[in-house]
Amino acid sequence: MSSSDFPARLTEALGPDTVFTAPDDIAPWLADWRGIYRGHAQAVVRPRTVDDVSRALALCQQAGVPVVPRGGNTGLCGGATPDAQPVNVVLSLDRMNAVRSLDTIANTMVAEAGCILGNLRRTAAEANRLLPLSLAAEDSCQIGGNLSTNAGGVNVVRYGMTRELVLGVEAVLPNGEVFNGLRTLRKDNTGYDLKQLLIGAEGTLGVITAASLRLFPRTDTRCVVLAAVESPKQALELFELLFERCGARVQAYEFFTSACLDLVLAHAEGVQEPFAQRYPSYVLMELADSTDEAALNALLEQVIGDALERELCLDAVVSASLAQLHALWKLREEISEAQRADGPHLKHDISLPIEHIPAFMVSMEARLRARSADIRPFIFGHFGDGNLHYNLSRPAGAPREWAAQDGEAFTDEVLDEVVRYGGSISAEHGIGQLKRHAFLHTKDPLELRLMREIKRVFDPAGIMNPGKLL
Amino acid sequence: MSSSDFPARLTEALGPDTVFTAPDDIAPWLADWRGIYRGHAQAVVRPRTVDDVSRALALCQQAGVPVVPRGGNTGLCGGATPDAQPVNVVLSLDRMNAVRSLDTIANTMVAEAGCILGNLRRTAAEANRLLPLSLAAEDSCQIGGNLSTNAGGVNVVRYGMTRELVLGVEAVLPNGEVFNGLRTLRKDNTGYDLKQLLIGAEGTLGVITAASLRLFPRTDTRCVVLAAVESPKQALELFELLFERCGARVQAYEFFTSACLDLVLAHAEGVQEPFAQRYPSYVLMELADSTDEAALNALLEQVIGDALERELCLDAVVSASLAQLHALWKLREEISEAQRADGPHLKHDISLPIEHIPAFMVSMEARLRARSADIRPFIFGHFGDGNLHYNLSRPAGAPREWAAQDGEAFTDEVLDEVVRYGGSISAEHGIGQLKRHAFLHTKDPLELRLMREIKRVFDPAGIMNPGKLL
Numbered sequence: 001m002s003s004s005d006f007p008a009r010l011t012e013a014l015g016p017d018t019v020f021t022a023p024d025d026i027a028p029w030l031a032d033w034r035g036i037y038r039g040h041a042q043a044v045v046r047p048r049t050v051d052d053v054s055r056a057l058a059l060c061q062q063a064g065v066p067v068v069p070r071g072g073n074t075g076l077c078g079g080a081t082p083d084a085q086p087v088n089v090v091l092s093l094d095r096m097n098a099v100r101s102l103d104t105i106a107n108t109m110v111a112e113a114g115c116i117l118g119n120l121r122r123t124a125a126e127a128n129r130l131l132p133l134s135l136a137a138e139d140s141c142q143i144g145g146n147l148s149t150n151a152g153g154v155n156v157v158r159y160g161m162t163r164e165l166v167l168g169v170e171a172v173l174p175n176g177e178v179f180n181g182l183r184t185l186r187k188d189n190t191g192y193d194l195k196q197l198l199i200g201a202e203g204t205l206g207v208i209t210a211a212s213l214r215l216f217p218r219t220d221t222r223c224v225v226l227a228a229v230e231s232p233k234q235a236l237e238l239f240e241l242l243f244e245r246c247g248a249r250v251q252a253y254e255f256f257t258s259a260c261l262d263l264v265l266a267h268a269e270g271v272q273e274p275f276a277q278r279y280p281s282y283v284l285m286e287l288a289d290s291t292d293e294a295a296l297n298a299l300l301e302q303v304i305g306d307a308l309e310r311e312l313c314l315d316a317v318v319s320a321s322l323a324q325l326h327a328l329w330k331l332r333e334e335i336s337e338a339q340r341a342d343g344p345h346l347k348h349d350i351s352l353p354i355e356h357i358p359a360f361m362v363s364m365e366a367r368l369r370a371r372s373a374d375i376r377p378f379i380f381g382h383f384g385d386g387n388l389h390y391n392l393s394r395p396a397g398a399p400r401e402w403a404a405q406d407g408e409a410f411t412d413e414v415l416d417e418v419v420r421y422g423g424s425i426s427a428e429h430g431i432g433q434l435k436r437h438a439f440l441h442t443k444d445p446l447e448l449r450l451m452r453e454i455k456r457v458f459d460p461a462g463i464m465n466p467g468k469l470l
Numbered sequence: 471m472s473s474s475d476f477p478a479r480l481t482e483a484l485g486p487d488t489v490f491t492a493p494d495d496i497a498p499w500l501a502d503w504r505g506i507y508r509g510h511a512q513a514v515v516r517p518r519t520v521d522d523v524s525r526a527l528a529l530c531q532q533a534g535v536p537v538v539p540r541g542g543n544t545g546l547c548g549g550a551t552p553d554a555q556p557v558n559v560v561l562s563l564d565r566m567n568a569v570r571s572l573d574t575i576a577n578t579m580v581a582e583a584g585c586i587l588g589n590l591r592r593t594a595a596e597a598n599r600l601l602p603l604s605l606a607a608e609d610s611c612q613i614g615g616n617l618s619t620n621a622g623g624v625n626v627v628r629y630g631m632t633r634e635l636v637l638g639v640e641a642v643l644p645n646g647e648v649f650n651g652l653r654t655l656r657k658d659n660t661g662y663d664l665k666q667l668l669i670g671a672e673g674t675l676g677v678i679t680a681a682s683l684r685l686f687p688r689t690d691t692r693c694v695v696l697a698a699v700e701s702p703k704q705a706l707e708l709f710e711l712l713f714e715r716c717g718a719r720v721q722a723y724e725f726f727t728s729a730c731l732d733l734v735l736a737h738a739e740g741v742q743e744p745f746a747q748r749y750p751s752y753v754l755m756e757l758a759d760s761t762d763e764a765a766l767n768a769l770l771e772q773v774i775g776d777a778l779e780r781e782l783c784l785d786a787v788v789s790a791s792l793a794q795l796h797a798l799w800k801l802r803e804e805i806s807e808a809q810r811a812d813g814p815h816l817k818h819d820i821s822l823p824i825e826h827i828p829a830f831m832v833s834m835e836a837r838l839r840a841r842s843a844d845i846r847p848f849i850f851g852h853f854g855d856g857n858l859h860y861n862l863s864r865p866a867g868a869p870r871e872w873a874a875q876d877g878e879a880f881t882d883e884v885l886d887e888v889v890r891y892g893g894s895i896s897a898e899h900g901i902g903q904l905k906r907h908a909f910l911h912t913k914d915p916l917e918l919r920l921m922r923e924i925k926r927v928f929d930p931a932g933i934m935n936p937g938k939l940l
Contacts, residue, residue, distance in 0.1 A: 103825050104710065105706055105709075105710050105824060105825045106823055106824045106825045106856075107713070108823075128714065149659065150659050150663075152657055152659075156656065156657065157656075160634075161657060161659075163663070164630075164634060173916075177916055178916075179916060179917070180914060180916075181917070183892070183894075184823050184892075185821050185822075185823065185856060185892075185893065185894050185897075186626065186627075186821065186824075186855040186856055186857070187622055187626065187631060187821045187852075187855050187856065187857045187894065187897040187898050188821060188894035188896075188897065189619065189620050189622075189631075189670055189894070189896045189897065189898055189899065189900045189901070190894055190895060190896050190901060190909055190913060191670075191901065191909065191913060191917065191918075191921050191939060191940070192667050192670065192671060192675075192920075192921050192924055193620075193633070193666055193667075193669070193670055194917060194920055194921070196663055196666035196667070197662050197663075197666070197667070199663070200659055200661075200662065200663055201662060205662075216717070217713055217714050217715075217716075217717040218714075219717065236575055237575075239575075240574065240575050243577070243687055244598065244687050244688075244760065245687075245760060245761075246687075246760070247686070247687040247689065247718075247759065247760040248687075248717075248718040289717065290714065290715060290716070290717040291715075291769060295765060299761060351655050351656065351657045351658060352655070353573075353576055353578075353654050353655065354575060354576045354656075355573050355575045355576045382657075385656040385657050386576075386655060386656055386657065387656070387657045422653070422654075422655075423655065424653075424655050424657065424658035424659070424660055425660060426658075426659045426660050427655075427657040427658065427659060428657050428659055429659065430659045431659070431660060431661065439660055439661065443660060443661065444650060446643075446647055446648075446649060446650075447649070447651070447661065447664060448661075450662075450664055450927060450928070451661050451662050451664070453927040454662055454924060454927060457920060457923040457924060457927065458920070469661060470661070
């Protein structure tokens, strides 16, 4: 069959308002949101039902046509952008956006893959429940993509990654078979937990069409502390105290350097220097509970008082109002955007055994300075999870093209040092196209072999998301 | 090679004090602890190192010899007992019992497979941390077996199953290759999460030799409430209130019927009728926190007061001392032993979508009564997880042999009703030999096919734990 016949067969099976082939119609589906990756496709399919997905995939497998599943297109690694093959089909889940059920007794929500995460969070809140997955892109990203990339975000320290919030998965395999794993059971020890393979597979094993998600009690009582710390080592000691004393109330423990604060103050609107003097680094902690505010504040004041007394931080400010809470968070949240405004840069989403972060920070900076004395590292992230966004901006005076021209050598230094410390080259962003080379060169060959053989079990024709991950 | 040569080869490779073949030496390894299953083996291997395990497995695969991994032998499904083949080798992990590391900053512990769970809990407590996995057999069971069966226990409602406590796994594949997945990272999105397959595989894919486990803050402030409830429906409504108001403090929510209480009062020492009158059912809740006792008690008194006022329970007693806390727990913990004392019975470890438990309880009992009006159900379990131990004792007047003679038809009724409600035929005990038939007849054929193909990826020679699970 010539490739020009194939869209016609898809259209015949799925209807003309589901299959798009006109260049103008499909252009928006061929690039990632940052415009870094661009690919080709012969058609975009926008199914409305699991059955649509099943028929589309079965046709693609029969014809050997590669399929690129697409969620909200907010990924940072090009995992949902087609590669250069003109024969690709992009399969967008955006029209499968129903909440199939929500149960406040079972504390579960069954949502289709195309549901926007922020909408699901609001739906849960209206039912007096919390869906804890929260990240910068939550009003654009889709839950199917969150599962496929095992998304992280700001509340992982308390609630875990997306994987830990999933009770069941519905997916379609490349041959069109439907994996009916949409259970809501908290306990089910009946064989290998297959959904765990689909979560984090980046669309290389099949297409996730729906998920059963765990809901939690709302924790509307929130309190934020910004603490100034001398060093990553002090940030760790403070974390240990906070964790011991406040336990599950700790739902964010973020870190950023003074350099990040400079960047935010330079580029963001409505932000202020938080203390009378500048300190080397800062941690932002959020605590939350379902009980009254007075109890939470009292606990936090006590712990911060102890921390100051035991010299586990240099200074601290506790949010006294919701406005102040948001103002403190803004200092952390605006870093990415401020760095974008500063110019092109290198992003590294790494994780480390948390106890090794202080040593890593020292040796990593030494390696980078040896290569360029003027390199500008902006280091921030989810410190409580051992997850740093170790980003590098061009050395003072270097041209804007620096990242594209000289970046690879710096990235190699970062990833090599991470591996040396037993860390991960991708903590929460996944592999996609961006980190495929590094992934294939750093992963244990035994694990790569097992992954490739598992890929063949699910996708023997090799049509799922080519050029990504494996 | 004749089978009589094979132990000699094992001995040559591993040393005489590692390989046992004398009938008296190996007899204790051929039966499960309840004496229900009994099998055969040509040798028992007790390795001291990962390298020992690797060499033993490689030799077994070369010779096509089946391997039965064995932990603490506390399972209820015969998963660690060899089948009838005389050629089996039992591989016991009991000598690999070192705690390789414990880090209170990273909140991780790396333990070898043969470590006794109770010892690990005490080691964590000495370091001012909590390893939350807790179950009746904790002073005999081994952590490797806990991972292989994805053990549950009493704290799942707060901390999740074993799977959720594991950050990394070290395992040996049947060909002797070592899977070095002993990471302690909280976030690591680099490809398929292979350790998830080894967890809960019941030794059918390889041998787990060590695990990285998550530790939590100690929650020494504990409070227990025993509440009397009219029905499972009321127990659910009470759970909803408790969950909303106390959130993560809820670490156990257990249920038992009046019949279970009768049994405990008849057979256990030092137990008392908890209320002045008898009620249809009871729930035992445990709350725990890392803060002071006064705050926890005040919260609980308030919630229980509201529950009584809103008629979500009939009566309640709050533990006023540690002695009273243990006395209340005893009413729940002694049920299994009391039922054993009552005579042989049928155990069903089931889970249900929690919202369907009330309807299930009604229709299930009707089905059983239709078969035998005098059947004696003893229903208890981890209600907050949707997990019931729905056990059946012989009808009044029936002989002790009833369970063995007539049990199968009753079990079929129970499992069929569970499947009808979308539940699981094995919530936390696994499949082993006991539930293999039911598993193969109730699991979705697509899932079975995927599991078998994954089994072939890890264990192409099919030597791992034959006759169990798949």
